[in-house]
Amino acid sequence: MAQISLQNxxxxxxxxxxxxxxxxxxxxxxxxxxxxxxSGCGKSTLLRMVAGLEDIxxxxxxxxxxxxxxxxxxxxxxAMVFQNYALYPHMTVRKNIGYGLKNRKTAPAEIEAKVQExxxxxxxxxxxxxxxxxxxxxxxxxxxxxxxxxxxxxLFLFDEPLxxxxxxxxxxxxxxxxxxxxxxxxTSIYVTHDQVEAMTMADRIIVxxxxxxxxxxxPAEIYHAPASTFVxxxxxxxxxxxxxxxxxxGQVMIGDGIAxxxxxxxxxxxxxxxxxxxxxxDQGSLMFTVDLVEExxxxxxxxxxxxxxPFTVHVGKEVVVGAGxxxxxxxxxxxxxxxxxxxxxx
Amino acid sequence: xxDISQDPHATPARRIKWGRVLDHAILIVGxxxxxxxxxxxxxxxxxxxxxxxxxxxxxLIGTQFDDNFMKAMFKASGFSGExxxxxxxINSMILGLGFALGxxxxxxxxxxxxxxxxxxxxxxxxxxxxxxxxxxxxxxILPSYEIAQKLSLLNTYTGLIVPLIASAxxxxxxxxxxxxxxxxxxEAARIDGxxxxxxxxxxxxxxxxxMIAAMFIIMFVFGWNQYxxxxxxTTEEGMYTLVRGIKQLTQDLxxxxxxxxxxxxxxxxxxxxxxxxxVIFFQSWFVKGLTESDK
Ligand SMILES: Nc1ncnc2c1ncn2[C@@H]1O[C@H](COP(=O)(O)OP(=O)(O)OP(=O)(O)O)[C@@H](O)[C@H]1O
Ligand SMILES: [Mg+2]
Numbered sequence: 001m002a003q004i005s006l007q008n009x010x011x012x013x014x015x016x017x018x019x020x021x022x023x024x025x026x027x028x029x030x031x032x033x034x035x036x037x038x039s040g041c042g043k044s045t046l047l048r049m050v051a052g053l054e055d056i057x058x059x060x061x062x063x064x065x066x067x068x069x070x071x072x073x074x075x076x077x078x079a080m081v082f083q084n085y086a087l088y089p090h091m092t093v094r095k096n097i098g099y100g101l102k103n104r105k106t107a108p109a110e111i112e113a114k115v116q117e118x119x120x121x122x123x124x125x126x127x128x129x130x131x132x133x134x135x136x137x138x139x140x141x142x143x144x145x146x147x148x149x150x151x152x153x154x155l156f157l158f159d160e161p162l163x164x165x166x167x168x169x170x171x172x173x174x175x176x177x178x179x180x181x182x183x184x185x186x187t188s189i190y191v192t193h194d195q196v197e198a199m200t201m202a203d204r205i206i207v208x209x210x211x212x213x214x215x216x217x218x219p220a221e222i223y224h225a226p227a228s229t230f231v232x233x234x235x236x237x238x239x240x241x242x243x244x245x246x247x248x249x250g251q252v253m254i255g256d257g258i259a260x261x262x263x264x265x266x267x268x269x270x271x272x273x274x275x276x277x278x279x280x281x282d283q284g285s286l287m288f289t290v291d292l293v294e295e296x297x298x299x300x301x302x303x304x305x306x307x308x309x310p311f312t313v314h315v316g317k318e319v320v321v322g323a324g325x326x327x328x329x330x331x332x333x334x335x336x337x338x339x340x341x342x343x344x345x346x
Numbered sequence: 347x348x349d350i351s352q353d354p355h356a357t358p359a360r361r362i363k364w365g366r367v368l369d370h371a372i373l374i375v376g377x378x379x380x381x382x383x384x385x386x387x388x389x390x391x392x393x394x395x396x397x398x399x400x401x402x403x404x405x406l407i408g409t410q411f412d413d414n415f416m417k418a419m420f421k422a423s424g425f426s427g428e429x430x431x432x433x434x435x436i437n438s439m440i441l442g443l444g445f446a447l448g449x450x451x452x453x454x455x456x457x458x459x460x461x462x463x464x465x466x467x468x469x470x471x472x473x474x475x476x477x478x479x480x481x482x483x484x485x486x487i488l489p490s491y492e493i494a495q496k497l498s499l500l501n502t503y504t505g506l507i508v509p510l511i512a513s514a515x516x517x518x519x520x521x522x523x524x525x526x527x528x529x530x531x532x533e534a535a536r537i538d539g540x541x542x543x544x545x546x547x548x549x550x551x552x553x554x555x556x557m558i559a560a561m562f563i564i565m566f567v568f569g570w571n572q573y574x575x576x577x578x579x580t581t582e583e584g585m586y587t588l589v590r591g592i593k594q595l596t597q598d599l600x601x602x603x604x605x606x607x608x609x610x611x612x613x614x615x616x617x618x619x620x621x622x623x624x625v626i627f628f629q630s631w632f633v634k635g636l637t638e639s640d641k
Contacts, residue, residue, distance in 0.1 A: 053533050074539035086530035090552040099548075103539035147538070 002077070002154035002187045003029050004050070008059035011045050011211075019045040021211045022059060027204075030185045032178070036198040037208035038234065043191040044159055046208070050189060051080050051157050063154060074103075079148035080157040083164065085140045087132040087147075093119075094128040097146040104151075118150040121180070138169045145177065149184065156181065156188040162197065174201060195235045199223065207231050223274075226336065229343035232272045238301060240336070243309045245271040252335060255307025258286060261335050269346070270338040275301065275314035277334035284327035288313060291323060302326075384618075391415075391612045398607040414608035418616065421609070428584035431613055434591040437506075438570055439620065441587055444507035445569025446562050453516025453561070454554065458546055460517075461524040462532065472521065479514045483575055491578055501582045510575060516561055523557045524550065563628045567621045588617040 004027040011020040020042045027033050035043045048054040050061060052073035060067055068076050079100075087096050097118055098111045106114075119125045122142045132140055141161060148156055161177070162170045178201050181188050192198055198205050199219045207214040207222065207230075215227035226232035232240040245254040247265040254260060254271060263269075278288070286306060290313075294301040302313040302321060306328075313328065315321065337346045386403045393408030419431035456475065460468050483490065490509050499505025527550070535545045551558075576587045586594065595610040 051533075051537065053536065073533075073537045078537065080534070080537050082530045082534060084528065084530055086528065086534035088531065088534075088549055090549075090555075099535075099540070100538035103544060147534075 002064045003027060004155065004187060004189070005062045005065075006050075006059065007061075009046070009049060009056060009061055010058040011042070011049060011054065012057045019211050020049070023213055025206060025213070025216055027187055027189065030187055032181055032188045032190065032201060032203045033206060034190045034192060034198040034202035034204070035206050035208060036192055036195060036234075037214075039193055041208045042211040043193070043208055045211075047157055047159055047189060047191050050155075051078055052076050077154040078157055079151050079153040079155075080159070081144045081148050081161045083160040085132075085144040085161075085164075087140060087143055089132055092129050092131060093124060093135070093143050093146075096132065096143055097124075097150050100147065100151050114150050115146075118146045121149065122146050137165050138173065141165060141173055145180070149180070154187065156186050156190075158188065158190040160192055161190075163192075163194070170197075177201070196237065199235070205235075207234065209234075225345070226272070227345050229270055229272070229338045232336065232338070236274065238275050238312045238314070240272045240274050241306075241311050242338070243271050243273070243306065243311065244340075245269050247337075252337065254309070258307055260286075260330055261332070263335075263337060265346070268340045270340050270343070272336035272338060273330060274334060275312045277331045278313045278328050279331065280313070280315060280319055280321065280326050281329040282327055284329040286328050286330065288326050288328045289324070290321060290326055293321065293323070387611045387614055390607050391615060393608065395605060395607050395609075399605070410608055414612045417606070417609045418612035422583070428582070429586045429591055429594070431588075431591075431616060433584060434586050434588045434613075435616065435620075437585060438587040438589065438617070440503055441506055441572060441576065442566045442570035442620065442624075444503065445510055445572070446565035448507055448511035449513040449516045449565045449569075450558055450561050452511055453513045454520050454551070454558075456517045457520035457524055458550065460521055462542070462545075472517075475514050475517050477514075478512070483510065487574065487578065490575075494579055500579050501585050503585075505579045506576060506585070506587075509579075510569070510572065513565075516565070519561065520554065520557065523554060527553060559628045559631050563625055566624045570617075570621050588613065592617065 006023055006025055008022040008024060009020065010018070010022045012018050023046065035046060037043055045054060049056050052068070052071060056069050061069055063076060063078075088099065091099065094115055098115045101111045101114060115128070116125070119128055122145055124139070124142055124146055127135060127139060127143075132143065135143065141164075144161065158177075162173050165173060174197060177190075190197075190201060199222075202219055204216065205219055205222045206216050209230050215222060215231045217225075217227075222231060222235055226235065226240065229242055233242060243254055245252055245260070246268045247253070247263055250262055250264060252260045252263050252269070252271060260271065260273075288302070288304055288306050288311065290302045290304040292303040294303060297317065299317055300315050300319065300321075302315060303310075304313075304323075305311055338344065339346055389403055389405075389407065390398050391414050392411045393404070393406070394410050397408065419435075422428060422430050459465065460472050465471065494500060494505045494509055497505075499508070531549065532545065535549055540548060571589060572587070573589050573593075576590045577593075580586055580590065592610060592613050595606060595613065
């Protein structure tokens with residue numbers, strides 16, 4: 001098992017592009033950390049630097065206190081699961097899983113025992129003699145997991161391992177990977193651009209944007225107290241409502257003087273409200289205009305306008321509404337304020 | 347109305363598709379064009395040489411097949427008595443195999459270096475290799491001969507094969523193929539602790555099976571049919587290859603002896619068989635590899 005420490009880790013590609021700005025964070029032993037962010041924000045670059053597949057331009061990377069900047073990937077005691085699985089197409093599942101052990105001069109009997117154990121854990125026993133081309137996507141994914149698990153590494157690295165699966169399988173594998181990681185207690189870094197994966201799997205989430213860390217925190221912290229408008233709109237589906245407002249005489253105002261709550265300060269401000277923090281209430285003080293109802297079975301999303309600005313409200317399935325005006329209330333203490341210019345939380 | 351629709355099935359069957367007839371006619375003429383010389387060769391191997399001289403090619407199948415076969419395989423034509431059909435067949439086999447395998451091994455290794463290692467000037471090196479396509483053996487035959495001679499490689503298998511095996515073609519095809527192998531496979535292997543040699547042998551070579559098979563077909567036939575270079579570097583009759591040895595027999599025809607049509611044609615037939623066998627065998631393998639589509 002392992003603690004990981006990144007100090008001012010930075011990546012500049014040979015073409016001069018700075019894909020990862022100096023980055024600092026530590027990962028505790030056995031922790032499951034998810035790196036999340038939009039496409040091209042540098043998640044894979046960061047992960048690949050940890051794996052040793054990409055040179056580190058600056059800074060220091062340590063695993064268990066040992067600086068590994070210049071250590072070969074094979075000697076970092078890590079295992080990686082790739083988005084396209086990267087299984088060796090000409091080898092059987094058994095050989096695929098055992099290849100890393102074989103290269104490390106493990107005795108054949110021991111390899112077989114470990115492969116069997118991993119296969120049992122991942123329900124792959126009956127497929128051991130098949131080639132990857134004879135497996136379904138989910139099974140291939142499991143073989144890739146098996147290849148990682150069998151070596152009993154200090155650190156698991158995942159680069160969008162589920163993005164090639166259909167929604168249902170993705171959901172199932174999400175749970176499997178998470179529970180496997182729990183059981184084995186292996187420190188893990190998991191890259192995804194899917195905020196649902198991040199929320200459901202992570203012990204801690206690191207939100208990246210443009211090669212820079214926006215926020216580090218538990219899923220609850222990230223969700224309830226986003227550090228910036230970027231995090232607020234990236235995490236959560238539907239995202240947090242962001243409306244233009246202003247601070248005036250200790251009040252948060254939007255539109256033509258509609259007060260949402262109390263706050264110190266003056267001047268313009270961006271007001272963030274989660275869609276589920278709004279409730280329909282006949283005595284409500286705010287007027288919300290519903291344009292469109294999105295039916296999702298377990299709940300409904302009402303898309304419309306609040307004080308002339310786009311706004312979404314999340315209601316339970318028992319609430320029946322049509323297009324038109326509805327009075328709403330905002331739950332107390334659920335308003336987040338962000339700086340208009342920098343987007344940072346205030 | 348009933349008149350017209352009387353026999354709805356007959357109409358399309360009876361209609362002759364002239365385009366298709368033409369296609370087939372072209373194919374049939376083409377294959378006859380290829381086959382008839384072969385059949386003539388086959389016919390002359392079954393009759394005595396005297397008969398062939400008297401009557402020319404006939405439709406008749408004679409009884410001399412065995413006799414001609416024995417002569418072709420086991421009778422020497424030169425002075426030393428070493429260039430029997432058997433020894434020439436073995437020499438040709440060594441040349442064909444050595445040529446094909448040598449080209450594949452060299453080409454793969456060169457492509458491996460070009461694709462997977464951060465060489466300076468890798469692209470330049472590749473184009474340099476590529477331009478050697480403009481310099482086939484025929485162009486550089488004198489210097490090549492001189493080098494072979496100075497290294498005392500004349501009349502050796504090394505001299506027969508090595509100067510021919512540097513291959514821009516194989517390098518090019520393997521380079522293109524390696525570039526299509528997913529990057530992640532290399533990375534997964536690195537993490538799995540496979541060094542450059544292991545990656546090459548455990549992963550790249552098995553993945554390239556179909557490419558190797560294709561190259562083998564082409565290169566074996568190419569090597570087998572080499573004529574100019576073997577003629578230059580082999581002067582000892584024990585080193586003659588089939589293609590060159592047959593030429594020797596036809597030279598005899600210009601003498602005063604009765605020309606040995608049966609024997610020469612039999613050797614020609616024998617010379618055709620191994621390339622045909624290689625093509626047939628590897629073709630099925632090649633197709634299998636393509637359809638199983640591992641990658
Ligand atoms: N070899 C390279 N040379 C130059 N720039 C690169 C290279 N590889 C990636 N980049 C750039 O670095 C940035 C980060 O790339 P990276 O692959 O880390 O993104 P990502 O967050 O993993 O995105 P995705 O979710 O699409 O996988 C991108 O803008 C990309 O264009
Ligand atoms: Mg990526």
